[in-house]
Each structure stands twice: as structure tokens, then as C-alpha cells.
Amino acid sequence: KLPDSFVFPGITSRVVFGAGSLARTGEEIERLGSKSALVLSTPQQEEQARDLSDKLGFLGAGVFSGAAMHTPVSVTEAALEAFRTSGADCVVSLGGGSTTGLGKAIATRTGADQVVIPTTYAGSEMTDILGETQGGRKTTRRDPSILPETVIYDIDLTLSLPVAMSVTSGLNAVAHSAEGLYASNRNPVISLLAVESIRAFSQALPAIVEKPQDPEARKLAQYAAWLSGIVLGGVAMALHHKICHTLGGTFDTPHAETHAIMLPHTIAYNAVAAPGLLQPLQDIFGMKPGQGLYDLAKRIEAPTRLVDLGLTEADLDKAADIAVENPYENPRPVEREAIRQLLQDAFDGREPS
Ligand code: NAD
Known part of the structure; x- marks a missing residue:
């Protein structure tokens, strides 16, 4: 039954979907008007992140591979330091919800644009929600600055998901x-x-x-x-x-x-x-x-x-x-x-x- 009244919040993220679409990352960074991107990952996916950063050429500003579950603020602080020294104005989050969380934490603090390349099915890339942990406490908030601008769904990256x-x-x-x-x-x-x-x-x-x-x-x-x-x-x-x-x-x-x-x-x-x-x-x-x-x-x-x-x-x-x-x-x-x-x-x- 159709409800009598409702609000539809809209869908604003750009989505690039398809096998091989990882190769379009550079194009998407430029489309956002960004000059270069710091690639984020967990330690387990560092090699993939380095490979991507290399392939990005002058658009790749290096890798921070310390992303961890539940977005600890201590990790975000280390990542912010890496982001500043890299000179990047954009983050590329390559991984699951933990890596996406780190990208969101950087974006909401710096105004950087985000390109997210999800490799799990967690769905964080489509939300303006960020959960962070500090001193054993998790706090969750919503803010428009948290929502990623662009998401690249490359099926090939999910083939390795056990x-x-x-x-x-x-x-x-x-x-x-x-x-x-x-x-x-x-x-x-x-x-x-x-x-x-x-x-x-x-x-x-x-x-x-x-x-x-x-x-x-x-x-x-x-x-x-x-x-x-x-x-x-x-x-x-x-x-x-x-x-x-x-x-x-x-x-x-x-x-x-x-x-x-x-x-x-x-x-x-x-x-x-x-x-x-x-x-x-x-x-x-x-x-x-x-x-x-x-x-x-x-x-x-x-x-x-x-x-x-x-x-x-x-x-x-x-x-x-x-x-x-x-x-x-x-x-x-x-x-x-x-x-x-x-x-x-x-x-x-x-x-x-
Ligand atoms: P995860 O990001 O923690 O990944 C788990 C492990 O799998 C990591 O080591 C990762 O590197 C590895 N991995 C990821 N993709 C892989 C692949 N294709 N091949 C091989 N290894 C791979 O796990 P998750 O379940 O995606 O994310 C969980 C986190 O995301 C939680 O902290 C959760 O709170 C958060 N989350 C947030 C939202 C939101 O909207 N804010 C939504 C969903 C989940």
C-alpha cells in the first residue's frame, strides 16, 4: 500500500559500475576537479592500494594503509598527517567498510572529495554515516560532508573476497x-x-x-x-x-x-x-x-x-x-x-x- 505522505531524501553519489572500472579512477578524480589523491587501505590490501597509486601517475599522492575496524580516531590522526604531507586534495578508499570509514573521517575534517572503491558488500559508500571509536567508545553521526562523491564498483575486485x-x-x-x-x-x-x-x-x-x-x-x-x-x-x-x-x-x-x-x-x-x-x-x-x-x-x-x-x-x-x-x-x-x-x-x- 502506497503511504499517504513521505520524504525521499534523494541519491546524490555518482556511481561507475562494471568489471574493469578501477581503470577509470584517474578520470573520476579529475572529474571532481581534484589535483591528486591519497589512496587508503587496510594493511591486508596495501599491495592493491600501491598498485593503484602507481597506476594513477601524477594523480597518485601515495598510500596510507593503516585503516582499521570501527575507525579509531588515533588512526585517523595518523592518516590526516599523511594526507597533509602528501599534498593531496582527494582520498581514494580502496577496500571494505573500515577503509571507507577512514576516508569519510578524513573528508569530514578536511573537505577532501572521496572516491570509494568498495571490495565488500557493507554499503558504507552510499551513506552519510560515520562511526568512530575513541577510548573504547563508539560514536556515530550523520553529516553531508561524510557522503562520498563518487563510487566505483569494479566486480573484479570482489573476486578475491573469500x-x-x-x-x-x-x-x-x-x-x-x-x-x-x-x-x-x-x-x-x-x-x-x-x-x-x-x-x-x-x-x-x-x-x-x-x-x-x-x-x-x-x-x-x-x-x-x-x-x-x-x-x-x-x-x-x-x-x-x-x-x-x-x-x-x-x-x-x-x-x-x-x-x-x-x-x-x-x-x-x-x-x-x-x-x-x-x-x-x-x-x-x-x-x-x-x-x-x-x-x-x-x-x-x-x-x-x-x-x-x-x-x-x-x-x-x-x-x-x-x-x-x-x-x-x-x-x-x-x-x-x-x-x-x-x-x-x-x-x-x-x-x-
Ligand atoms: P572490513 O572493511 O573491516 O574488511 C575486513 C577485511 O577484509 C579487511 O582486512 C579488508 O582489507 C579485507 N578485504 C576487504 N575486501 C577484500 C577483498 N575483496 N579481498 C580480500 N580481502 C578483502 O569489513 P566490512 O565488513 O566491509 O566493514 C566493516 C566496517 O564498516 C565496520 O567498522 C562497520 O561499522 C563499518 N560500516 C559502516 C557503515 C556506514 O554506513 N557508516 C556501513 C557498513 C559498515
Whole structure:
């Protein structure tokens, strides 16, 4: 049913999509009117970053390869120093959400333009959201200066993403879209993108598990990741993201795995209160939304148990307490006992109740 009124926030990032599009990075830097770019990466992707910086010729101002999970401010300060001494006026972030986060942190402090080249399915490149950590605390904010100007989706770069990471990163993206369907500020365009991305991932992820180098499956997954990134940036997230932020922030559980494990449970919890809004999931999977996601997770051998992330049952008590404090707006009231049970199901890897 079409809502009576809504706000569509717009989509302003430029997107260059396709195999081999990495070669267009220089053209895109120049298009932004920038003189040269510092290429960012994690230590694991430093070689790729150096290769890109070399290929950029006079547009490449060097590499900073210290990007880390959750954008620690100490890393950003070191990167800012490298950015200043390099003389660059633009950053190129080559990698997953951690590298994109560092590029955003530099851009919002310096006004530098960003070209992001995502190599996972996390979706950060499409959002004006930045989460940073300092002194063990994570703070998240939104600002227009955080949103990347240009995104280059080169499928070839995702071929190296290990199957296990492809699966969890893909489910992280599915989580953005699933929560987008019942977002309090949803709109019909974002809902279309959400449904399309879940449908695409439900085909792409099993195909990647079967044949990791399949270019068609990789193309479909990256297309889906783009759409779910728009959903994440475009509407408010709810219970699922709150619980994952709680677990990641308090117990340092790995980002994508946490999302993958929690997703069937949080969606099952909310499906009771928003059956109509989650009907597209029922249509895609041919079963209840939570069951459908659990079934998909099993088929693609995704992690399903919080206990495997090193959590204890005592941690679940604490997580349930935090999750019910200042809850995000959610279709179903966030009740402590029900949340504790949901966490227990996820801990044990049971089918969602
Ligand atoms: P990540 O960026 O931390 O990457 C994990 C590891 O995989 C890194 O070592 C990375 O170098 C490596 N890697 C990435 N792509 C690869 C490839 N194609 N081949 C081989 N190795 C590769 O993981 P992530 O899940 O993409 O990002 C998680 C981070 O992003 C979290 O900090 C999360 O909070 C943040 N995030 C932010 C937003 C936002 O909108 N602000 C959205 C999603 C995620």
C-alpha cells in the first residue's frame, strides 16, 4: 500500500559500475576537479592500494594503509598527517567498510572529495554515516560532508573476497534492506530498492558459494550491495542494527558475522508486528521471513551461533540490558525478556522462534 505522505531524501553519489572500472579512477578524480589523491587501505590490501597509486601517475599522492575496524580516531590522526604531507586534495578508499570509514573521517575534517572503491558488500559508500571509536567508545553521526562523491564498483575486485566473507558481508547488506522495509521513515522508492536487493542477494550468494569466481553472481551481488547501501543511507535502521551495534561495541564481535547471525532472529521478532511490510521477504523465500533468512544462512553455510564468536551467556544478559536502553524506533516494542530469548536462540544457533 502506497503511504499517504513521505520524504525521499534523494541519491546524490555518482556511481561507475562494471568489471574493469578501477581503470577509470584517474578520470573520476579529475572529474571532481581534484589535483591528486591519497589512496587508503587496510594493511591486508596495501599491495592493491600501491598498485593503484602507481597506476594513477601524477594523480597518485601515495598510500596510507593503516585503516582499521570501527575507525579509531588515533588512526585517523595518523592518516590526516599523511594526507597533509602528501599534498593531496582527494582520498581514494580502496577496500571494505573500515577503509571507507577512514576516508569519510578524513573528508569530514578536511573537505577532501572521496572516491570509494568498495571490495565488500557493507554499503558504507552510499551513506552519510560515520562511526568512530575513541577510548573504547563508539560514536556515530550523520553529516553531508561524510557522503562520498563518487563510487566505483569494479566486480573484479570482489573476486578475491573469500567465500566466508562474501556470505557474511552479503547478509550484512541484506540486513540494511530488510530493516529498510519497516523503517519508520520509509518511502516507496527505498522500499523498491530494498526488495530488489534482497531478491538479488538471495540468488547471488548461493551462486557465489557454488562458484566464487562466477562473474555474473559477483555482478549481481555488487549491484545488490549498492542498492542496500542506498537503503541504509536513506532510512532509519531499527532493532537489528541496534543489537548488532551493541554486540560489536560492547563485546567487539566481528561486524559482518554478527549481522549474519542475528538477522533471522531480529527479522522474525519484527515480522510478528509488521507482516504486511515484510511480505516481500515471504514472497522471495516462500516461507516466513525469519525462517527464510535462516534457511538461506544454512544453505550458504553462514555462521549461525553467537557462541562461536566467543560470547558467554552472561554477555547475553548485558546485551539485552543495553538493547532495551534507548531503543531505536522499532515496529515491535523492544521487551527485555523477549530480546533475551532472541539472543539465546542466536547464541545456540536455533531456528528463530
Ligand atoms: P572490513 O572493511 O573491516 O574488511 C575486513 C577485511 O577484509 C579487511 O582486512 C579488508 O582489507 C579485507 N578485504 C576487504 N575486501 C577484500 C577483498 N575483496 N579481498 C580480500 N580481502 C578483502 O569489513 P566490512 O565488513 O566491509 O566493514 C566493516 C566496517 O564498516 C565496520 O567498522 C562497520 O561499522 C563499518 N560500516 C559502516 C557503515 C556506514 O554506513 N557508516 C556501513 C557498513 C559498515
